[in-house]
Amino acid sequence: MNPSTDEPQLKILCEDINKTFIQKGHIEVPVIRDINLQVAENEFLVVLGPGQCGKSTLLRIIAGLERPDTGYVALDGFPITGPGPDRGVVFQGYMLFAWRTVLGNVEMGLKLRGVPARERRSVARHYIRLVGLEDFENHYPHQLSGGMKQRVGIARAYANSPKVMLLDEPFGQLDAQTRMFMQHETVRIWEQEKRTVIFVTNNIDEALFLADRIILMEGKLPGRIKQEYVVNLPRPRDHEDPGLLKLRTTIAAATELVL
Amino acid sequence: MAYEEVVVKKPLLLRILPFVSVGVFLLLWEWVVVSGIVPSVLLAPPSKVFTLFIDKLSEPNPDGAVLAVHAWTSLQEAFIGYGLSLLVGIPLGLAMGWFKIVEGLARPVFELIRPIPPIAWIPLTVFWFGIGLTGKVFIIWIAGIVPCVINSYVGVRMTQPTLIQMARTYGATDWQIFRQLCIPSALPMVFGALQIALAYCWTNLVGAELLAADTGLGYLITMGGRLGRPDIVVLGMVSVGISGAILGFIIDCLEKKLLAGIRR
Numbered sequence: 001m002n003p004s005t006d007e008p009q010l011k012i013l014c015e016d017i018n019k020t021f022i023q024k025g026h027i028e029v030p031v032i033r034d035i036n037l038q039v040a041e042n043e044f045l046v047v048l049g050p051g052q053c054g055k056s057t058l059l060r061i062i063a064g065l066e067r068p069d070t071g072y073v074a075l076d077g078f079p080i081t082g083p084g085p086d087r088g089v090v091f092q093g094y095m096l097f098a099w100r101t102v103l104g105n106v107e108m109g110l111k112l113r114g115v116p117a118r119e120r121r122s123v124a125r126h127y128i129r130l131v132g133l134e135d136f137e138n139h140y141p142h143q144l145s146g147g148m149k150q151r152v153g154i155a156r157a158y159a160n161s162p163k164v165m166l167l168d169e170p171f172g173q174l175d176a177q178t179r180m181f182m183q184h185e186t187v188r189i190w191e192q193e194k195r196t197v198i199f200v201t202n203n204i205d206e207a208l209f210l211a212d213r214i215i216l217m218e219g220k221l222p223g224r225i226k227q228e229y230v231v232n233l234p235r236p237r238d239h240e241d242p243g244l245l246k247l248r249t250t251i252a253a254a255t256e257l258v259l
Numbered sequence: 260m261a262y263e264e265v266v267v268k269k270p271l272l273l274r275i276l277p278f279v280s281v282g283v284f285l286l287l288w289e290w291v292v293v294s295g296i297v298p299s300v301l302l303a304p305p306s307k308v309f310t311l312f313i314d315k316l317s318e319p320n321p322d323g324a325v326l327a328v329h330a331w332t333s334l335q336e337a338f339i340g341y342g343l344s345l346l347v348g349i350p351l352g353l354a355m356g357w358f359k360i361v362e363g364l365a366r367p368v369f370e371l372i373r374p375i376p377p378i379a380w381i382p383l384t385v386f387w388f389g390i391g392l393t394g395k396v397f398i399i400w401i402a403g404i405v406p407c408v409i410n411s412y413v414g415v416r417m418t419q420p421t422l423i424q425m426a427r428t429y430g431a432t433d434w435q436i437f438r439q440l441c442i443p444s445a446l447p448m449v450f451g452a453l454q455i456a457l458a459y460c461w462t463n464l465v466g467a468e469l470l471a472a473d474t475g476l477g478y479l480i481t482m483g484g485r486l487g488r489p490d491i492v493v494l495g496m497v498s499v500g501i502s503g504a505i506l507g508f509i510i511d512c513l514e515k516k517l518l519a520g521i522r523r
Contacts (some may be wrong), residue, residue, distance in 0.1 A: 065424050083428040095421050099443045109429035112439070160429060 008040035010077075011196040012062060012164060017071035019057055020222075030222035031057045035071070037215065037225070039164075042194045046211035048201060048251070054223020055200045056092075059168050062198060063089050075164065085109060088157030090167040094149035096141040102128060102152050103137040109160040120159075127155040130189055147178040154189065164196045171206070183209050187235050204251060208244050209237050216254060227254050303490035308497060311490045322482035322491065324474050329495075330502060332475040333464060336392055337506075340399025341460045347400075348407025348456070349449055355408065356415025356445065357437045369408060377402040377463045381470050390471040395464060402463035403456040410452035414445025450514045457510055461503045476502070 017035040020028050032054040039045050049055045060066045061073060064083040073080040075087065083089075096105050103124055110120035128137050131151040141149055150170055157165055171179045183206055190197060201207055207214050208231060216227040229251060233243055285305050291297045292304035303311075315326040354361040355369075377398050384394035418441045426436050468477025476499045483491030 063428060065427070083424070083430070085428070085430045087428060089425060089428045091421055091425060093421060095419065095425050097422070097440075097443070099446070108426075108439075112426065112429045112431045112435055 008043070010038055011041045011043070011075065012037070012039035012198070013072070013074045013077075014038075014058075014062070015072040017058070017061060017068045017073065019054075019061065019066065019068050032061075033222040033224050035223070035225060039196055039198060041196055044190060044197045044199065044210060044212045045215065046199045046201060046207040046213070047215045047217065048204060048207040049217030049223065050202050050219050050255075052221060053217040053219055054221060055217050056168050058223065059089075059166050059198060059200050062164075063087055063166050065089075085113065085160045086163045088160050088162035088165050090150070090153045090157050090165070090170045092169045092172050094141065094146070094153055094173075096149055096152055096156075098141050101138050101140055102133055102144070102155075105141070105152050106137075106155045106159050108156060113160075123161075124155075124159050127158045130158065130192060131155045132185070145178075146174050147182055150174065150182065151185070154186075158189075158193060158195075162195070164198065167197065167199045169200055169202065172202075179203075179206070184236060186210060187237075191235065204248060204255075205239060208248055208251075209239065214251065216251060219255065227251075299489075300487070301489060303493050307490050308493045311494050312497075315494065321486055321488075322479055326479075326494075326498065329474055329476050329479045330498060332392075332472075333468065333477065333499075334502065336395040336467075336475070337399060337460055337464050339392070340396040340464070341403050341457060343396070343400045344403025344407055344456055344460065345453070348404040349411045349452065351404075352408035352411025352452075353415055353437075353442060353445060353449075356412045357433075357441050372401075373405055377459075378466045378470070381467060384467075385471050390473060394471060395467045395475075398467040399460045399464050403460040406455040406459055407449075407452045410448045410455065411445060414448030415441045417448070418444045447518065450518055453510050453514055454507065457506055458503075461499075461506065465499050 014035055014037040017032060017037075018030070019032045020030045023029055035058060037058075047055045047058060057066060061068050062075075062080065064080050064087065080087075097108065100108065103121070106128055107120040107124035110123060115123070125134075125137065128134055131154055133148060133151055133155065136144065136148065141152070144152070153170065154167075171182050174182060186199075187210065199207075199210060211231050214229040214231060215225055216229065218224045218226045229247060231244075231247065233241060237244060289304045289306060292299055292302055299307075312326070317325060319325050319328075351361075351365060355365055356362070380398055380401055381394075384397050388394035388397065415437075422440055422444070423436055426440050431439070464475075465477040465480070468475040469481050472478040472481075476495050479498070480492050480495035483489070483493075483495055
């Protein structure tokens with residue numbers, strides 16, 4: 001929070017994170033190994049890797065939903081010990097409350113924290129407008145398309161005014177066209193309401209379109225960081241942009257599995 | 260895009276089929292008795308049952324009460340027992356699904372009592388309460404509570420784990436998660452229990468009345484048997500069937516209304 005320095009503020013710090021899952025009571029599956037990661041304030045970081053590379057586990061550790069076996073995770077210098085409203089999570093499945101309207105879903109987090117009805121309503125409406133669902137606030141999830149459902153998920157995460165947004169393959173269930181459209185929307189929303197974002201995906205084009213910086217994971221367990229790429233291109237980006245295509249070739253070459 | 264629900268009307272043939280099937284069934288039944296294939300001392304034809312039904316609306320003999328009194332007795336017992344089983348079973352099942360302490364305490368006892376058929380309690384209830392209302396209410400309560408507990412328990416257990424995690428990322432407490440997440444997502448299962456428990460209650464009510472009663476539809480059936488009157492037996496059975504179906508229909512309507520807002 002010091003505007004006089006050019007150094008971007010450090011938001012998330014991961015040091016030497018290791019995590020092993022125990023399967024069927026005794027089989028040890030190392031999931032992530034020696035992860036060191038720093039994320040700056042308002043940086044859009046994409047974690048790129050194929051399925052089963054530990055990238056979701058990394059996100060869940062930062063969310064506080066999993067505890068690392070060893071290592072240190074901190075937000076703004078304070079260690080992360082559990083889930084909390086300062087980190088908004090958007091899950092892969094839509095994970096909406098089927099019995100609540102769009103408005104009810106978006107204001108859920110605020111309601112759980114005891115924010116008075118009028119205030120949470122106005123906050124919720126603000127973010128519903130931000131994601132472009134203002135005409136649907138009284139609809140139930142089953143009346144919405146996949147893309148709209150995930151907009152609700154994004155609005156709901158934003159409504160808690162988290163310091164960090166954690167998105168776990170949020171568009172994985174959408175069709176290709178809707179997915180591309182949602183990527184544009186993500187950039188638009190993020191530019192309007194800047195946040196530190198960690199976005200997990202298995203899609204190289206999605207990563208290139210969104211990221212300030214891409215963390216490429218190794219294609220197998222245990223998950224390690226293989227490479228890091230800075231994407232220094234103006235937004236909104238064009239998938240055909242030569243600079244972007246060049247970087248795509250480089251990343252694809254570094255990837256042992258086809259992403 | 261959001262959509263409106265569209266109601267597709269069933270073709271005429273499909274809509275009249277239920278009436279056709281009931282009609283054919285009644286005609287066949289009448290025919291097998293009237294033609295003598297089945298002797299009339301063993302089975303009464305529907306026409307005779309209907310005549311008896313008209314008679315029994317005002318005639319208390321030979322079993323001691325008019326039909327409405329029998330039906331009212333049974334309904335009263337069923338409603339009190341059913342209501343009590345919902346009242347105790349649903350909260351118990353919900354709590355068992357979420358709170359480990361409640362599960363640990365209640366589940367072993369419940370699992371021990373569950374396999375005992377409710378009818379097996381009849382002798383004890385006769386010792387305790389005689390053959391009046393209370394004993395039968397107890398039997399029905401035992402019958403109804405089982406599906407209430409199981410469905411509510413399973414309903415809570417089936418709450419999406421990711422939804423629970425999501426609520427935790429919002430800093431929700433255990434109690435908040437139980438109230439605002441587990442209970443609403445268990446509701447469809449709980450509503451299912453309303454129907455199942457009703458069916459359990461109704462069948463066990465008739466069973467209880469067969470053995471220990473002085474009025475009620477089950478008692479009417481027993482008396483018909485003792486008097487060698489198949490028409491009374493059949494009238495009792497039909498009354499049980501029809502009133503059970505009506506109750507089921509009412510609960511079904513209630514369930515649809517309640518579920519309308521939370522359908523996926």
